[in-house]
């Protein structure tokens with residue numbers, strides 16, 4: 071039998087998912103997974119304390135809705151993780167209540183029809199007014215636009231300055247005035263292009279999206295109205311379970327402490343230079359962050375290198391705090407703070423409410439996570455290299471004290487500085503991705519691009535990018 075070896079670069083969730091899909095296909099005889107750090111999982115990082123309490127330092131919830139959400143659930147089911155799943159129903163208080171902290175006060179985001187009809191501070195009039203007007207706004211013929219400008223034009227400046235500023239911080243840790251609507255919120259961009267209106271697009275559908283079948287678990291998630299889910303032992307256990315599956319398959323070589331230093335095309339594929347050796351492969355799936363890939367490509371790939379280097383990343387300080395007692399004055403997912411209120415502190419997640427199963431088993435403490443920095447990190451805290459954990463912890467605890475009137479000190483805390491962790495899709499990102507794909511195709515490079523740097527930052531998007539790369543490589547689409 072002819073051998074076909076695929077090297078997967080980077081062992082974050084993108085590299086793990088790619089290896090999983092490769093393993094599912096008998097055409098691939100060997101997979102070599104190369105990860106520079108001493109562990110797999112990338113940003114999926116969970117602390118499991120000896121008493122059973124779980125704290126997340128990266129992602130903490132995965133959406134179940136949509137084709138990419140179903141796709142992840144199909145994989146989770148296949149991995150045998152269903153008994154470990156913690157689901158959150160869309161009627162749960164964590165799904166219904168999200169808050170904004172504005173002018174020193176917490177405001178609930180409007181919900182349901184009544185939320186549209188009433189004036190909900192901090193908004194100055196009922197949102198129905200914005201919705202009705204949106205139907206009358208002419209379609210733009212711009213190729214791309216900032217998220218802020220898109221919302222401002224279609225739904226009004228107030229909504230853009232308040233809610234959309236917050237949304238971009240709460241997903242991309244980024245600045246709505248720099249992020250691209252086309253790449254960050256493609257469904258809304260397509261709704262305007264196809265239906266002439268975001269509201270009509272949402273009501274009538276505007277993008278059929280990828281076709282993904284629903285396995286029994288995905289069907290259960292629909293029947294039970296899940297909005298998001300996590301795992302009993304934390305998000306990192308998703309990475310650990312994929313690793314176990316790959317090890318058991320007998321077809322994957324898993325290497326940690328294996329930093330890729332250089333890759334060069336060879337007669338039959340690629341030569342991959344590591345610190346202590348060389349690996350050959352017929353095809354490379356890169357699940358490296360854009361900048362890391364740019365630094366290992368050969369100079370013959372100069373146009374690709376340049377495009378990859380243009381993709382920026384932001385740093386987030388994740389501060390996990392635990393307080394004695396039930397200290398929250400209100401229940402919900404958490405609150406976001408607009409950049410003009412406080413650029414440094416982006417949001418606070420009420421972890422205890424969403425996933426109480428991760429609380430200390432006696433249930434007598436409250437877990438919160440404060441997310442700080444993002445696009446404002448350098449201006450607010452200086453260089454990530456020099457900022458101290460003490461300063462970040464003090465800033466986070468102060469935000470909890472002021473926003474939530476928690477006047478006690480945390481009984482447990484952990485500060486994790488996630489350097490360059492979220493890619494920023496600035497204006498024109500879609501053209502950059504198209505140009506990179508064209509370069510690869512025109513030069514017959516046996517290379518696929520996977521991961522958060524390109525087509526979506528959520529876990530679902532990244533896993534789906536791994537599946538798409540494997541389908542395209544093996545012609546299974």
Ligand SMILES: Cc1cc2nc3c(=O)[nH]c(=O)nc-3n(C[C@H](O)[C@H](O)[C@H](O)COP(=O)(O)OP(=O)(O)OC[C@H]3O[C@@H](n4cnc5c(N)ncnc54)[C@H](O)[C@@H]3O)c2cc1C
Pocket residue numbers: 079080081082083084085104105106107110111112113114127128129130131132133328329330331357358359362366386388488491492520521522523527528529530532
């Ligand atoms: C704080 C935070 C909160 C988040 N919250 C959510 C959430 O609630 N829900 C959600 O869906 N998503 C969330 N995300 C987004 C999501 O977690 C990430 O987008 C996703 O994990 C990225 O996966 P990846 O595999 O593309 O990249 P990474 O995880 O960055 O993986 C890349 C891997 O490549 C390795 N590497 C780098 N250079 C080399 C080299 N030269 N050789 C070999 N290996 C190398 C790295 O060590 C890393 O392990 C969050 C992200 C962060 C940072």
Ligand SMILES: C=Cc1c2[nH]c(c1C)Cc1[nH]c(c(CCC(=O)O)c1C)Cc1[nH]c(c(C)c1CCC(=O)O)Cc1[nH]c(c(C)c1C=C)C2
Pocket residue numbers: 133168169237239240241242243386403404405406416417418419441527528529
């Ligand atoms: C304050 C900073 C951040 C918070 N979460 C993240 C950051 C940077 C990262 C993040 N959160 C979500 C995703 C995945 C997006 C997806 O498409 O699935 C990522 C990368 C989920 C999410 N969190 C919020 C929203 C609106 C979303 C999108 C999906 C959904 O509607 O569930 C809001 C939110 N994020 C944070 C807080 C405190 C908060 C709202 C109260 C923290």
